[in-house]
Amino acid sequence: MVNFRGSSHSKSSSIFSRRSSPLSIMLYVFILFAFSIFIFILYSKDILEDEEKKSPSISEMKPKSEQLPDDILWDAPFSYGLRPCVKPSARYKGAQGYDRYMTVRSNGGLNQMRAGIADMVAVAHIMNATLVIPQLDKRSFWQDTSIFSDIFDEIHFIMTLQTDVRIVKELPKELESAPRARKHFSSWSGVSYYEEMTQIWKDYQILHVAKSDSRLANNDLPLDVQRLRCRAFYHALRFSPAIENLGKKLVERLQSRSERYIALHLRYEKDMLSFTGCTHGLTEAESEELRVMRENTNHWKIKNINATEQRIGGLCPLTPKEVGIFLQALGYPPSTLIYIAAGEIYGGNAHLSELTYRFPNVVYKETLASKGELKGFSNHASQSAALDYIISIESDVFIPSHSGNMARAVEGHRRFLGHRKTVTPDRRGLVALFDMLESGVQKEGSSFSHLVRKLHKNRQGGPRQREGAPSGVKGRARSRLEEHFYQNPYPECICGSKITVRWT
Numbered sequence: 001m002v003n004f005r006g007s008s009h010s011k012s013s014s015i016f017s018r019r020s021s022p023l024s025i026m027l028y029v030f031i032l033f034a035f036s037i038f039i040f041i042l043y044s045k046d047i048l049e050d051e052e053k054k055s056p057s058i059s060e061m062k063p064k065s066e067q068l069p070d071d072i073l074w075d076a077p078f079s080y081g082l083r084p085c086v087k088p089s090a091r092y093k094g095a096q097g098y099d100r101y102m103t104v105r106s107n108g109g110l111n112q113m114r115a116g117i118a119d120m121v122a123v124a125h126i127m128n129a130t131l132v133i134p135q136l137d138k139r140s141f142w143q144d145t146s147i148f149s150d151i152f153d154e155i156h157f158i159m160t161l162q163t164d165v166r167i168v169k170e171l172p173k174e175l176e177s178a179p180r181a182r183k184h185f186s187s188w189s190g191v192s193y194y195e196e197m198t199q200i201w202k203d204y205q206i207l208h209v210a211k212s213d214s215r216l217a218n219n220d221l222p223l224d225v226q227r228l229r230c231r232a233f234y235h236a237l238r239f240s241p242a243i244e245n246l247g248k249k250l251v252e253r254l255q256s257r258s259e260r261y262i263a264l265h266l267r268y269e270k271d272m273l274s275f276t277g278c279t280h281g282l283t284e285a286e287s288e289e290l291r292v293m294r295e296n297t298n299h300w301k302i303k304n305i306n307a308t309e310q311r312i313g314g315l316c317p318l319t320p321k322e323v324g325i326f327l328q329a330l331g332y333p334p335s336t337l338i339y340i341a342a343g344e345i346y347g348g349n350a351h352l353s354e355l356t357y358r359f360p361n362v363v364y365k366e367t368l369a370s371k372g373e374l375k376g377f378s379n380h381a382s383q384s385a386a387l388d389y390i391i392s393i394e395s396d397v398f399i400p401s402h403s404g405n406m407a408r409a410v411e412g413h414r415r416f417l418g419h420r421k422t423v424t425p426d427r428r429g430l431v432a433l434f435d436m437l438e439s440g441v442q443k444e445g446s447s448f449s450h451l452v453r454k455l456h457k458n459r460q461g462g463p464r465q466r467e468g469a470p471s472g473v474k475g476r477a478r479s480r481l482e483e484h485f486y487q488n489p490y491p492e493c494i495c496g497s498k499i500t501v502r503w504t
């Protein structure tokens with residue numbers, strides 16, 4: 001606007017400098033006058049629109065937040081020169097048991113399976129058994145017919161672990177009909193439990209593990225067992241070439257669109273909302289639909305859930321609207337490129353728009369990749385999830401809207417790779433702040449933003465040791481409440497030079 005005015009002005013003054021008749025001068029003056037009025041009207045219309053934008057109702061929804069410097073928004077937390085360390089100790093021996101076999105049925109979604117498989121590698125090592133490539137769950141909610149080699153690079157898996165555990169693709173022909181011991185391992189067990197379990201080799205040559213999610217203990221395992229878990233999880237379980245290649249391409253596309261991007265794990269999917277009973281911000285019809293789904297899903301044990309109590313307790317995934325308020329309060333500008341790592345968002349655009357009107361630059365794999373590129377992926381939830389995983393690992397900032405297997409795995413992997421920035425929402429604290437907005441006690445803006453940032457000062461993915469269970473919790477409940485091993489493999493698989501010297 002200003003430029004346009006300036007150039008028109010200089011043009012008219014050059015016309016004046018020529019000799020002209022009084023009539024034409026008058027004409028020019030008139031034209032200039034008319035033009036000025038025209039410009040004035042245009043300009044005042046702009047002011048009017050600006051005023052409209054500032055009118056209370058709209059500004060309450062879309063406040064300007066102060067701009068923070070890029071390093072605060074994007075830089076990885078200081079990591080004190082820590083680095084990955086997965087090498088075994090000098091006394092470590094690989095297990096090459098070649099006449100006993102462990103078969104595993106891996107259950108759950110992608111990240112539950114990955115953690116389970118890495119643990120079963122360690123169990124096969126402890127039990128001195130040959131591991132048969134795990135079968136993947138085809139019956140779960142995820143309904144994915146993929147086999148191991150569709151999702152993972154099978155040869156790489158076998159080769160990477162060859163000095164740790166013997167791994168074969170199938171049971172030898174002569175053992176196919178041999179009797180098997182069947183076990184559900186008990187969760188959070190340590191080495192002595194599995195050493196005792198080796199008694200079964202007296203009677204059987206094959207041990208079948210019915211579910212892989214009976215997890216090893218998080219803590220108090222020998223360093224060499226913990227490091228083997230890391231070698232399995234971070235090195236051996238690489239995705240298949242088809243997934244790795246497309247994942248890499250999509251990351252490059254994101255990086256060509258913007259210097260930096262946030263990967264947002266927006267766990268606002270129907271199953272999650274139904275399972276957790278979280279209905280805040282949903283219509284009555286939607287709440288009812290979720291209740292019916294929960295009622296009809298047999299393996300979800302808890303049916304009666306008080307949505308208000310869930311939410312206040314910090315047990316609900318953030319809604320798209322809450323995520324928008326959160327990101328804005330953290331200081332991210334509206335132009336920020338956000339990749340949404342998720343399945344189908346519940347309610348589709350009706351709910352998503354509550355995020356996108358604050359942050360319009362939102363993309364998914366469906367908008368980044370062509371139909372053809374996604375063809376093999378769309379009916380395979382675990383393979384799609386693998387793409388989300390890669391893009392989340394490579395993002396500048398990762399933000400999960402809920403805790404879960406994916407959020408934990410990505411957070412831990414980013415810690416392992418050098419404490420890449422992960423902002424973990426304090427959902428309980430945030431809900432209290434959001435409720436203050438809703439009741440009008442607080443308004444969005446710099447003081448609200450200050451509260452949100454203070455709450456997340458130490459939730460940026462910076463180095464710290466894995467946390468134990470909260471004090472006061474006793475017995476079996478402890479293990480469940482500990483920070484998971486793959487969520488934070490520090491100190492065993494992340495070392496500074498001093499720590500390495502002490503341990504090897």
Ligand SMILES: *[C@@H]1O[C@H](CO)[C@@H](O)[C@H](O)[C@H]1NC(C)=O
Nearest residue numbers: 095096097098099100128129
């Ligand atoms: C593991 O099993 C093999 C036989 O398959 C045996 O030779 C070896 O001694 C066993 N290792 C241990 C530590 O028990």
Ligand SMILES: *[C@@H]1O[C@H](CO)[C@@H](O)[C@H](O)[C@H]1NC(C)=O
Nearest residue numbers: 305306307308309310311312
């Ligand atoms: C749910 O919990 C809240 C807070 O404890 C309570 O006020 C409300 O009455 C409960 N609702 C139902 C339906 O029980």
